Amino acid sequence: MRIALVIAAKDLRQRLRDRSALVVGVAAPLMLALIISAALGGTGFNSFHATYALYDGDHGPVARSFTAIFRTPQLRRAVRIRTVRSAAEAASLTKHDLAAAFVIPPGFSGSVTAGDPAAIRVIRSRADLIGGQVAVDIAGAFAARVEGSQLAVRSALAAGAPASHADALVARATSAPPVVTLADTAAGGRQLQPASYFGPAMAIFFLFFTVGLGARSLLAERRQATLARLQAAPISARAVLGGKAIASFVLGFTSMLVLVVVSSALLGARWGHPLAVLLLIVAAVLAAMGITTLVVTAAKTEEQAGGYSSAVGVVLALLGGNFIPISSAPAVLRRLTLLTPNGWALRGFTDLGTGARASAIVPSIVALAVFAAVTGGVSVARANRVVRAQ
Amino acid sequence: MNRVLAIAGTDLKRLFRDRSALFFVLVLPVLITLIIGLATGGLGTKVRLGVVDRGSGALGAELRQTLAHSPRMRLTHYGSPSALRTAVRHQELEGGVIIPAGYDGDVRAGRHVTVLFVTNPTTTPAAVRSAVAAAVNRQSELAGAAGFTVREASVTLDRGYVVAREQAASGGGVRVESRTSFGTAPLPQGFSYTAPSNLILFMFITSLAASAVIVNNRRLGVTRRMLASPTSATQVLLGQGLGRFATALFQGTFILLLGRVVFGVNWGDKLSAASIVLVFAVVSTGAALVVGTLARTEEQTSALGPPIGIGLGMLGGCMWPISIVPPALRVLGHIGPQAWAMDGFITIIGRGGHVGDVAPNLIALAGFAVVLVPLGAWRLRRTY
Numbered sequence: 140m141r142i143a144l145v146i147a148a149k150d151l152r153q154r155l156r157d158r159s160a161l162v163v164g165v166a167a168p169l170m171l172a173l174i175i176s177a178a179l180g181g182t183g184f185n186s187f188h189a190t191y192a193l194y195d196g197d198h199g200p201v202a203r204s205f206t207a208i209f210r211t212p213q214l215r216r217a218v219r220i221r222t223v224r225s226a227a228e229a230a231s232l233t234k235h236d237l238a239a240a241f242v243i244p245p246g247f248s249g250s251v252t253a254g255d256p257a258a259i260r261v262i263r264s265r266a267d268l269i270g271g272q273v274a275v276d277i278a279g280a281f282a283a284r285v286e287g288s289q290l291a292v293r294s295a296l297a298a299g300a301p302a303s304h305a306d307a308l309v310a311r312a313t314s315a316p317p318v319v320t321l322a323d324t325a326a327g328g329r330q331l332q333p334a335s336y337f338g339p340a341m342a343i344f345f346l347f348f349t350v351g352l353g354a355r356s357l358l359a360e361r362r363q364a365t366l367a368r369l370q371a372a373p374i375s376a377r378a379v380l381g382g383k384a385i386a387s388f389v390l391g392f393t394s395m396l397v398l399v400v401v402s403s404a405l406l407g408a409r410w411g412h413p414l415a416v417l418l419l420i421v422a423a424v425l426a427a428m429g430i431t432t433l434v435v436t437a438a439k440t441e442e443q444a445g446g447y448s449s450a451v452g453v454v455l456a457l458l459g460g461n462f463i464p465i466s467s468a469p470a471v472l473r474r475l476t477l478l479t480p481n482g483w484a485l486r487g488f489t490d491l492g493t494g495a496r497a498s499a500i501v502p503s504i505v506a507l508a509v510f511a512a513v514t515g516g517v518s519v520a521r522a523n524r525v526v527r528a529q
Numbered sequence: 530m531n532r533v534l535a536i537a538g539t540d541l542k543r544l545f546r547d548r549s550a551l552f553f554v555l556v557l558p559v560l561i562t563l564i565i566g567l568a569t570g571g572l573g574t575k576v577r578l579g580v581v582d583r584g585s586g587a588l589g590a591e592l593r594q595t596l597a598h599s600p601r602m603r604l605t606h607y608g609s610p611s612a613l614r615t616a617v618r619h620q621e622l623e624g625g626v627i628i629p630a631g632y633d634g635d636v637r638a639g640r641h642v643t644v645l646f647v648t649n650p651t652t653t654p655a656a657v658r659s660a661v662a663a664a665v666n667r668q669s670e671l672a673g674a675a676g677f678t679v680r681e682a683s684v685t686l687d688r689g690y691v692v693a694r695e696q697a698a699s700g701g702g703v704r705v706e707s708r709t710s711f712g713t714a715p716l717p718q719g720f721s722y723t724a725p726s727n728l729i730l731f732m733f734i735t736s737l738a739a740s741a742v743i744v745n746n747r748r749l750g751v752t753r754r755m756l757a758s759p760t761s762a763t764q765v766l767l768g769q770g771l772g773r774f775a776t777a778l779f780q781g782t783f784i785l786l787l788g789r790v791v792f793g794v795n796w797g798d799k800l801s802a803a804s805i806v807l808v809f810a811v812v813s814t815g816a817a818l819v820v821g822t823l824a825r826t827e828e829q830t831s832a833l834g835p836p837i838g839i840g841l842g843m844l845g846g847c848m849w850p851i852s853i854v855p856p857a858l859r860v861l862g863h864i865g866p867q868a869w870a871m872d873g874f875i876t877i878i879g880r881g882g883h884v885g886d887v888a889p890n891l892i893a894l895a896g897f898a899v900v901l902v903p904l905g906a907w908r909l910r911r912t913y
């Protein structure tokens with residue numbers, strides 16, 4: 140055991156001196172998680188600002204009620220309106236600096252009150268997808284409200300309400316509140332922040348590279364003939380492999396732990412129940428170790444090992460949803476996700492991140508343990524052969 | 530010149546003898562284009578929506594029907610709200626709808642009812658919510674109109690509903706017509722987006738990864754032995770640069786052709802597409818030379834390459850459209866060559882642009898090349 144620890148300490152010293160472990164284990168995942176949160180995290184309505192062009196070719200009462208919604212308190216803070224004099228001007232502005240333009244065609248109010256089909260036009264810029272989507276949503280909400288009152292007035296008149304009081308009828312229909320509304324609710328106990336998804340996702344992706352460094356050092360030692368020298372000394376193969384495994388585990392575990400701490404502090408990522416997070420990290424590190432060791436022992440040279448393990452790491456990350464969520468992928472692809480340790484680990488972390496109970500991660504832990512046991516068992520046997528062959 | 534070609538040839542031979550290099554150059558980009566293309570609806574797959582409906586009555590059933598008949602959605606029933614939430618969280622569904630118990634009675638009585646939409650902000654597309662909101666609005670309008678008719682025309686509720694349905698089916702309505710300032714879609718869709726973004730992403734990452742050969746040459750003393758032969762330093766330099774450039778160009782051309790033939794991507798103006806790939810290959814070569822001279826060991830090149838490539842790719846719009854990020858980050862993204870190249874591809878693929886339209890992008894990319902290539906060459910020269 141003491142010999143294994145000495146070997147582990149030596150390996151760790153070597154990894155840290157090379158600084159690649161620091162880059163792969165901490166700096167890189169942190170940087171990428173930071174970019175992802177900055178890119179996708181700030182799309183909430185609180186930080187949203189857009190300027191829209193508005194052309195009112197109608198000047199009727201319904202068009203005026205549309206322009207009035209931009210004076211309501213919640214929209215006034217986020218949206219600026221630039222009134223323009225023609226539809227063409229509105230459209231050309233979206234080619235350059237505005238997120239979208241609203242065009243209310245002539246006769247809009249007339250069509251609405253006559254019960255004819257009417258339409259608001261929204262021209263979105265290609266450069267600002269979010270601003271364009273918000274513009275469409277604003278117009279859609281308004282259209283739904285107008286359509287509702289239009290239908291109410293038409294139905295009342297068709298059922299025999301006196302047509303002489305049509306104006307009063309319209310006023311009453313417009314002021315009626317909607318009967319059914321749609322309210323958003325988060326899938327977990329709380330909203331999953333992009334940082335809480337991509338923080339773990341990047342950590343898991345780079346974990347394969349971090350623990351891979353340990354397995355590859357076995358091949359490096361074989362090339363440098365230090366492995367042969369170790370074999371000449373009264374040191375068992377088990378101690379050598381144990382030392383390497385301890386070093387890999389410490390490296391992987393520490394880098395994950397640093398990421399958890401730093402991403403909660405800097406990015407506001409929420410990881411959930413601490414003990415459950417620790418258990419999940421241990422299971423994920425062991426599974427990653429098993430797989431990378433299996434891959435590395437299949438290679439003949441270090442270059443090959445590096446190539447193979449990057450390839451396996453990237454493919455597993457891709458299938459496991461570490462780069463992009465796979466919910467809109469075909470069913471086959473989503474089933475493949477659960478054939479990867481990445482998919483299971485990420486599922487556990489998102490469960491915890493959204494405030495699920497700690498017990499929700501049991502399936503993930505079991506799946507990761509199976510990965511670790513199967514690949515670890517095979518790779519210990521193969522690594523043993525690498526050492527003994529010296 | 531023969532010597533330059535020989536050096537480049539040797540580098541390439543050494544690179545491709547390693548089968549994992551072939552995997553990175555040829556297989557991985559295809560695999561990733563395929564998976565991401567499929568995951569972002571490259572085949573026009575249906576959106577999966579879950580629904581919980583416990584005793585919501587006739588109107589609840591009608592709401593479900595409306596959702597089920599939507600051509601882009603597939604509905605799955607769940608027994609409880611918590612099962613539905615878990616499925617959304619695990620990305621088995623893109624969104625969920627919870628229709629409350631007693632829905633039918635409350636709506637008919639004109640009492641305000643809330644339908645819950647279960648979302649996962651990182652995975653639920655905005656279009657899903659719009660489709661659900663449209664279905665809910667339709668019911669709300671009918672209920673509102675029926676109730677209004679009862680009050681204004683003194684008829685029974687059932688009669689009110691009959692009239693409201695008749696009126697809803699017989700015209701009227703307010704629509705929103707939405708289009709973009711160029712064409713109909715805001716961005717190239719499916720494979721037409723993932724193919725160019727992975728082309729850019731992988732040309733760069735592969736070049737950085739291949740810079741390990743430069744470190745390896747130095748470490749094994751290959752460069753020193755070449756210099757000992759009657760070969761000038763410039764020839765060695767050109768040879769090593771040419772090797773990197775040929776790899777990048779080969780990979781770029783391969784993805785261009787594959788995108789056309791297998792994924793059916795219409796690259797638009799061929800001359801513009803070829804120019805972008807060509808100039809970007811020069812930029813990647815420069816970056817490879819710089820990283821190859823900065824790194825001391827091969828380990829370091831493989832530690833630095835992927836994160837730098839992925840990071841700049843994210844900033845440059847290779848992972849998601851740069852037009853969805855905050856403006857400041859959009860500006861920041863253009864510190865890397867990826868953003869300029871992606872903008873160029875979007876211009877030619879999405880907007881039918883020509884060489885004149887992508888000229889600014891090509892000039893910016895040439896600017897990166899003008900800085901990176903001499904910098905890398907100068908540093909490499911110093912290591913001789």
